[in-house]
Amino acid sequence: MAGSSANAALAALPEIAKAGPAGTGGDAPVTARMAFTVNGERRELDLDLRTSLLDALREHLHLTGSKKGCDHGQCGACTMIVNGRRINGCLTLAVMHQGAEITTIEGLGTPDALHPLQAAFIRHDGYQCGYCTPGQICSGVAVLEEIRAGIPSHATGDLTRAPDVSEAEIRERMSGNICRCGAYSNIVEAMTAFAGDPSSRSQA
Amino acid sequence: MKSFTYERPGSPAEAAAAVARRPHAKFIAGGTNLLDLMKLQIETPAHLVDVNGLGLDRIEDTPEGGLRIGALVRNTDLAADERVRRDYGVLARALLAGATGQLRNQATTAGNLLQRTRCPYFYDTAQACNKRRPGSGCAALDGVSRQLAVIGGSEACIATHPSDMAVAMRVLDATVETIDAAGAARTIPISELHRLPGDEPERDTTLEPDELITAVTLPKPLGGAQVYRKVRDRASYAFALVSVAAVVQPDGTGRVAFGGLAHKPWRVEAAEGELPRGAKATAEAALAGAHPTPDNAFKLALAERTLGAALKQARA
Numbered sequence A: 001m002a003g004s005s006a007n008a009a010l011a012a013l014p015e016i017a018k019a020g021p022a023g024t025g026g027d028a029p030v031t032a033r034m035a036f037t038v039n040g041e042r043r044e045l046d047l048d049l050r051t052s053l054l055d056a057l058r059e060h061l062h063l064t065g066s067k068k069g070c071d072h073g074q075c076g077a078c079t080m081i082v083n084g085r086r087i088n089g090c091l092t093l094a095v096m097h098q099g100a101e102i103t104t105i106e107g108l109g110t111p112d113a114l115h116p117l118q119a120a121f122i123r124h125d126g127y128q129c130g131y132c133t134p135g136q137i138c139s140g141v142a143v144l145e146e147i148r149a150g151i152p153s154h155a156t157g158d159l160t161r162a163p164d165v166s167e168a169e170i171r172e173r174m175s176g177n178i179c180r181c182g183a184y185s186n187i188v189e190a191m192t193a194f195a196g197d198p199s200s201r202s203q204a
Numbered sequence B: 001m002k003s004f005t006y007e008r009p010g011s012p013a014e015a016a017a018a019v020a021r022r023p024h025a026k027f028i029a030g031g032t033n034l035l036d037l038m039k040l041q042i043e044t045p046a047h048l049v050d051v052n053g054l055g056l057d058r059i060e061d062t063p064e065g066g067l068r069i070g071a072l073v074r075n076t077d078l079a080a081d082e083r084v085r086r087d088y089g090v091l092a093r094a095l096l097a098g099a100t101g102q103l104r105n106q107a108t109t110a111g112n113l114l115q116r117t118r119c120p121y122f123y124d125t126a127q128a129c130n131k132r133r134p135g136s137g138c139a140a141l142d143g144v145s146r147q148l149a150v151i152g153g154s155e156a157c158i159a160t161h162p163s164d165m166a167v168a169m170r171v172l173d174a175t176v177e178t179i180d181a182a183g184a185a186r187t188i189p190i191s192e193l194h195r196l197p198g199d200e201p202e203r204d205t206t207l208e209p210d211e212l213i214t215a216v217t218l219p220k221p222l223g224g225a226q227v228y229r230k231v232r233d234r235a236s237y238a239f240a241l242v243s244v245a246a247v248v249q250p251d252g253t254g255r256v257a258f259g260g261l262a263h264k265p266w267r268v269e270a271a272e273g274e275l276p277r278g279a280k281a282t283a284e285a286a287l288a289g290a291h292p293t294p295d296n297a298f299k300l301a302l303a304e305r306t307l308g309a310a311l312k313q314a315r316a
């Protein structure tokens, strides 16, 4: 897969070589075919190589759940789960994710069948305007997986032991998700409730 | 963002050759620094060579009792590795003090070392910056320099290196392994990877453009108490104003490197002899010849106090 996209990109090289001033990046788009699985569905797209994973999903697949806050890795509104890990969709190119399994908020739950963390956010008022919320929830689901997998954080006291689900751990691990409305304490409550719910384990 | 072409080679030698073959080609790993800069047109590569398919994502034991960390090992995985947590605590702590969970899941060992400065004028393309545009001047010299270097700077540039991980790598005496387009391998002590700005601030490191980092090797564990202490403007998700990586032995001897002070992780081996005498003596020796601006002179006092706190933590 990666190979064919690379070839597509390379085949387009003469155009770009003409477009750019003295060999630096140019203005004419170079496109390539990209294929990945989004929320369980295989998707294929011909996209400008410059397209971030976030823009591929929002602008081209019309999955607008993931939000663009800053487009520079500074806010976490674009957090999505790629091959089981949360990343910032804005700071990665779609073409670098050939064959990846991507989960966005749309894949975690639906209005009729909420993910338990979504339900917990509602119960605990984990938002006001809701703009940061899809990113918070994708991040939150992954954070609890990270703690279960034993991945340490800055808040972990003893590095040789497994981290626990504490308020300090949740606050530190969620620091990459900024909430302009300041719903932080309710977000911590929602996550704590979700983490303590045994039925949550298989839901991620 | 300027347009570019893209390829994803399958071996390190091919990747280096791919960058050498084309003008203005660059490696891309996690992309968390390069793409950020490309969006701002601070970096305008014409060709990207994706290094994620090179199989450089393992952490192996070395015959010398150390660890060989593949260039593509993610920051999260390095910090979570059992051996790193047990034997190189200062490295795990430095990694975990940097960026966020999302970013560490993407960021790689090599990319972290090679991330560019966070000098605000470097980021603002309307400003003069010798690092971004050689010969254009340095807006920081007469500007807001609170975050910038207090030592090792030049008339051309007073930027700092922003990495936390690199400070720990420096205190551990890591070595960087590279391969170039001709297939030649080279081993660079971490002390010689990052440069001081001098009159060529556009060059952050001593690497050639087609030189691919393949691995970073740690010597056998040093033991002792290992501490990474970072002072920043908020409790999480911010770059260091000052940081201290320290390895302290029970007899009070040890090693110390500082972050946030210079264009490279700042370690003065000759000053480490002062460690048993405490933070003041050590910081004075390590930071002799500092040349702060009125905006950032506070970093000198802060460095001494951060070292003091780190030594106290090491004794606890």
Ligand SMILES: Cc1cc2nc3c(=O)[nH]c(=O)nc-3n(C[C@H](O)[C@H](O)[C@H](O)COP(=O)(O)OP(=O)(O)OC[C@H]3O[C@@H](n4cnc5c(N)ncnc54)[C@H](O)[C@@H]3O)c2cc1C
Binding pocket: A072, A073, A074, B026, B027, B028, B029, B030, B031, B032, B033, B034, B035, B036, B051, B071, B072, B097, B098, B099, B100, B103, B106, B107, B108, B109, B110, B111, B112, B113, B114, B115, B162, B163, B164, B165, B211, B212, B213, B214, B237, B238, B239, B240
């Ligand atoms: C909001 C935000 C906050 C952050 N906070 C911190 C922080 O507190 N502390 C901290 O230390 N860092 C911080 N970072 C920076 C982050 O750690 C770096 O962006 C990351 O480590 C870069 O790694 P990467 O793999 O994504 O590099 P890339 O962006 O892929 O590459 C960076 C550079 O390295 C080159 N390169 C990559 N791999 C190789 C290789 N194998 N050989 C040769 N060249 C190579 C690329 O060409 C490029 O020039 C922050 C970043 C953001 C966006």
Ligand code: SF4
Binding pocket: B117, B119, B120, B121, B122, B128, B129, B130, B131, B132, B137, B138, B139, B140, B141, B148, B156, B157, B158, B159, B201
């Ligand atoms: S300090 Fe360096 S990076 Fe900052 S404006 Fe001056 S030359 Fe540019």
Ligand code: FES
Binding pocket: A067, A068, A069, A070, A071, A072, A073, A074, A075, A076, A077, A078, A079, A088, A089, A090, A091
């Ligand atoms: S939009 Fe990606 S971090 Fe802000």
Ligand code: FES
Binding pocket: A126, A127, A128, A129, A130, A131, A132, A133, A178, A179, A180, A181, A182, A183
């Ligand atoms: S709920 Fe408004 S930004 Fe978080």
